[in-house]
Amino acid sequence: MGQALRVALAGLGTVGAGVVKLLDVNREIVERRAGRRIEIVAVSARDRSRDRGIDLSRFAWCDDAAELASRDDVDVVVELIGGADGPALTLARRTIAAGRHFVTANKAMIAHHGIGLAGDAETAGVALKYEAAVAGGIPVIKGLREGAAANAIGRVYGILNGTCNYIxxxxxxxxxxxxxxxxxxxxxxxxxxxxSFDIDGVDAAHKLSILASLAFGTRIDFDAAAVTGIRHVIAADIAQAQALGYRVRLVGLAEASPEGSSTAGLFQRVHACLVPHAHPLAHVAGSLNAVVAEGNFVGRLLFQGRGAGEGPTASAVVADLIDIARGEYGPAFAMPVASLAAMAPAHSGDRRGRAYLRFSVADRPGVLAEIAAAMRDAGVSIESLIQRGATPEGGVLVAMVTHEGPERAVTDALARLEGSSSLLGTPMMMHILDV
Amino acid sequence: MGQALRVALAGLGTVGAGVVKLLDVNREIVERRAGRRIEIVAVSARDRSRDRGIDLSRFAWCDDAAELASRDDVDVVVELIGGADGPALTLARRTIAAGRHFVTANKAMIAHHGIGLAGDAETAGVALKYEAAVAGGIPVIKGLREGAAANAIGRVYGILNGTCNYIxxxxxxxxxxxxxxxxxxxxxxxxxxxxSFDIDGVDAAHKLSILASLAFGTRIDFDAAAVTGIRHVIAADIAQAQALGYRVRLVGLAEASPEGSSTAGLFQRVHACLVPHAHPLAHVAGSLNAVVAEGNFVGRLLFQGRGAGEGPTASAVVADLIDIARGEYGPAFAMPVASLAAMAPAHSGDRRGRAYLRFSVADRPGVLAEIAAAMRDAGVSIESLIQRGATPEGGVLVAMVTHEGPERAVTDALARLEGSSSLLGTPMMMHILDV
Structure with a gap:
């Protein structure tokens, strides 16, 4: 049994307290698996006196988290403060510069600064690990970085926000x-x-941009993701989707343009989608998360589990610590930063697919003809259409599903209808996920 | 970019050919992810002349696989011969003794000799890796060894045989x-x-015993698994199960006795089970595999994908090679062999659960009373019972689901009925998986 791995913990909210509890409760099995003890030696948080249900007296206390980076008795700093910048980023940079390993659950910071930090960690020869930043307890960073590493990935997508999925x-x-x-x-x-971070899709987009980097060997490009959330989903959308054999899920999807396409690039989108009942994501209920990766040799891999909360997130943080204790770590984004490509963003208009459209329209003659004409003129072919019930705007609900076609055609059709006095609200458009 | 990792391949069946193809097709992405080239330098198979659709002329050829172990130009030997003993085991032992890394897809050999080989690999300081041995392309060995490593696992179970699931x-x-x-x-x-290896559950039991070792930190104990297959499942069983809200799946399950139970130990069973529709395993169709691990912090993790075939198995083999190329490997069973516990087998009779029972009975008065009396005398409480239709034996079908109770009571009830002239065939019993 080697020397203990000495850990400093910055942030003692739900997850920080979970890490302390896990290392207490599972001490023996963690030590056997890690090959050495994993010991918290120092902690930092805003409020020393708050009752967290754990005994902190055995750890050194630092009022300033940044002090943890340079303590001589620390091998790894675990950052659970949160926020893309500020104290979390300062701590990350100082820890790595001081030649110590760094573990974080901070998706915003990794999405914005992960590649820079990975470069720093490479130079310093230390680990940068962030399993808990995506999909909580599900080992999906490891699944892409290592498990599916032999594959060219065509798409990676999933249910990445438990709050949205619960709603x-x-x-x-x-x-x-x-x-x-x-x-x-x-x-x-x-x-x-x-x-808003949850329901407007920003949280899911942070996670998606990290997964895309691992899947496609690219630099993280969070700003290139097209992001909408679930605010505009109404009960009638879900009922119509159900009637047509679909369920509505907020899906983050990243896709590389097929080889040979005129516009090579990386497409990233977070959007409420219609998921066919036969697709495994249709069965992901409540606050669960799930990630699908489609590889050219492995086919479709699905990882499912609890994406947030004290226990699952602590499980992922300590899994990272065990990897470090075992000495089993390497480039944070699966390859040296210099090998990561910078892929141009691909445009949604170049993609083909099916879509669900819902309109709230005035209850008067000619409205349906107007919508149908806009579809025809934009080259959108309608597979099924239903006109039923009242909408929140006091109009009539018209919902349709299109045949497969270019996404730009649907955008064009909606542009043609913009400003029409027949429409009582903004139309709702959701893409349909292939089985 | 470091030196190439030089690989020898023993066995050129479907999977061997798949590994050659993968390393050709995905050469560039594998090299970027591994940080170095992965190059096959030598191969061995029974028949040199067979057309496998791949160019073998660029590799050295060895008629005797065992020669691969001691070639000076080889860093890793990949064994795809199969069989628990014989040439595969000889090759494994010689490769490790020669100080070279060893990768295998051979579940039978790992189930029977994995711990011994892991001890040898520890002594020699080389990697023993076997991701492809369980659930094909799904990174479930990695998921348990690393992803869920921070957890005490309560149960690990899954659909481990694609042939049975397809049937x-x-x-x-x-x-x-x-x-x-x-x-x-x-x-x-x-x-x-x-x-028979598939449909009688032996293949699934090999895989289960390996998963159990990783989940519970124990030595592999294949012989302790209670194994039955799917030969005795009839269409009427599946129809009855459906009507009651269940699907029939061959499930391999390993479970540690709860702490404080009188009979601590490890329970392993491969058995056709009734899986409730609400359970994710109920949606695993066709030849897919899926594994569930339940951890005390992470909760329920599900890994799903293709469990066999050229592409998925090659994907897992090359993932192991990438780990080795990166230097990210350690004890084969998550901890040094000396740390693995030897858990006594737990007895099914000590478990509690619900069961499905189906009888083919003579169509005459008093038969139902006889069965009901045996249940009562054994202390089995019946939740629902249906008598319907004809059986293959020409009798009447009686199917029932019990309330939760000790498994030994059901066994006792069946023993009471043994030899009864009312029964036209052996009764069928399937356990019901909890949601």
Missing amino acids: LTTMEAEGRDFAEVLGEAQRLGYAEADP | LTTMEAEGRDFAEVLGEAQRLGYAEADP
Whole structure:
């Protein structure tokens, strides 16, 4: 048994407390698997006196997290402060510069600064690990970096935000509308008081951009992701989707343009999608997360589990620590930073697919003809259409599913209808995921 | 970019050819991810002249696979010969003794000799890797060894044999009987001419015993697994299960006795099970594999994908080679062999659960009373019972689901009925998986 791996923990919220508990409860099995003890020696948090249900007296306390980076008795710093910049980033840079390993659950920081930090870690010869930053306890960073490493990946996609999935599957189960379910989720603590990072898709996009880098061997390009959330999904969308054999899920998807296409590049999108019942993502309910990677030799791999919370996130953080304790680590993004490509963003218009469209229209003659004409003129072929029920705007609901065609045609059709007095609200468009 | 990792390949069947193709097709991405080239330098197979659709002239040829172990130009030997003993085991021992890394897809050999080989590899300071031995392309060895390493695992279980899952899901979709679907699967090449390793559960048990070692930190104990296959599943079982809200799957399950139980130990079973529709394994169709691990912090993790075939298996083999090329490897069973516990086998009778029972009975008065009395006398409580239709033996089918109770009570009830002239065939019993 070697020397203990000495850990400093910055941030003692839910996840930080979870890491302390895990290393207490599973001490023996972690030590056997890691080949050495993993010991917290120092901690830092904003409020020393808060009761977290754990005994902190055995650890050194630092008021300033940045001090942890340069303690002589520390081998690894675990950052659980959060935020793309600020104290978290300062701590990351100082820790790596001081020649110590760095573990984080911080998706925003990795999405924005991960490649720079990986370069620093390479230079310093230390580990930069972030399993907990994507999909909580599911080992999907490892699954892409190592498990699927032999494959050229065509697509990577998944359900990356448990709050959105909880809201959508609750709307589905109970036929209720978005605002009502969100309010309840906030009261129950399943959604933040300011839920916009979750429900507008930003959190999922952070995770997606990290997965895309691993899948395609590219530099992270968070800004290139097209991101919309789930605010505009209404109960009727979910009911129509159900009737047509689909479920509505917020899906983050990254895809490399097929070889030989005129516009090679990387496409990244976070969007509410219609998922066919036969697709495994249709069965991912509640706050679960799931990630699919499609490789040219392995085929479709699915990883599913709990994407957030004290236990799952702590599990991922300590898995990173065990890798470090074993000496089993290497380039953070699967290859040296110099080998990562910079892929141009691909445009959605070049993609082909099917779409769901929903309009709230005035209840008067000629409206359907107007919509149908816009579709025809844009070259959109309608597979099925249903006109039923009232909408929140007091109009009539028209929902349709298109045949496969270029996405730009659907965008064009919607542009043709813009400003029409027949439309009572902004039309809703959702892409349909292939089986 | 470091020196190339030089590979010798023993066995050029479907998987061997797949490894050659993968390293050709994905050469560039594999080299970037591995940080160095991975190059096959020598091969061995039974028949040099067979057309495998790949150019072998660029590799050195060895008639005797064992020669590969001691070639000076080889860093890793990949064994794809198969068989628990014989040439595969000889090659493994010689390769490790010669101080070279060893990668295999051979579940039978790992189940029987894996711990011994892991000890040899530790002594020699080389890697022993076997991701392809369990669930083909799904990185489940890595998922347990590393991804879930921070957890005490309560249960690990899954669908580990694609042939059985193909047969069961085809029976389910088409309402046909076992023998008919097996025959068709054999004609289509989905099942072996001698299918007994698959359909009698031996293949799944090999894989299960390996997963159990990783999950529980124990020495592999293949002989302790209770194994039955799917030969005795009839179309009516699947139909009854469906009507009750279940699907029939061959499930390999390993479970540690809860702490404090009178009979601590490890329980391993491969058995046709009723899986509730709400459980993710119920949606695993065709030849897919899936593995679930339940950890005390991470909760339930699911890994799903293609469990066999050229591409997926080659993907797993090359993932192992990439780990070796990166220098990211360590103890084969997650911890040094000396740290692995030897857990006593736990007895099924000590477990509690629900069961499905199906009887083929003579169509005469008093038979149902006889069965019901045996259940009562053994302390088995019946939740639902259905008597319907004819059985292959010309009798009447009686199917029931029990309430939760000790498994030994069900065994006792069946023992009480043994030899009864009312029964026209051996009763069928399947356990019911908890959601």
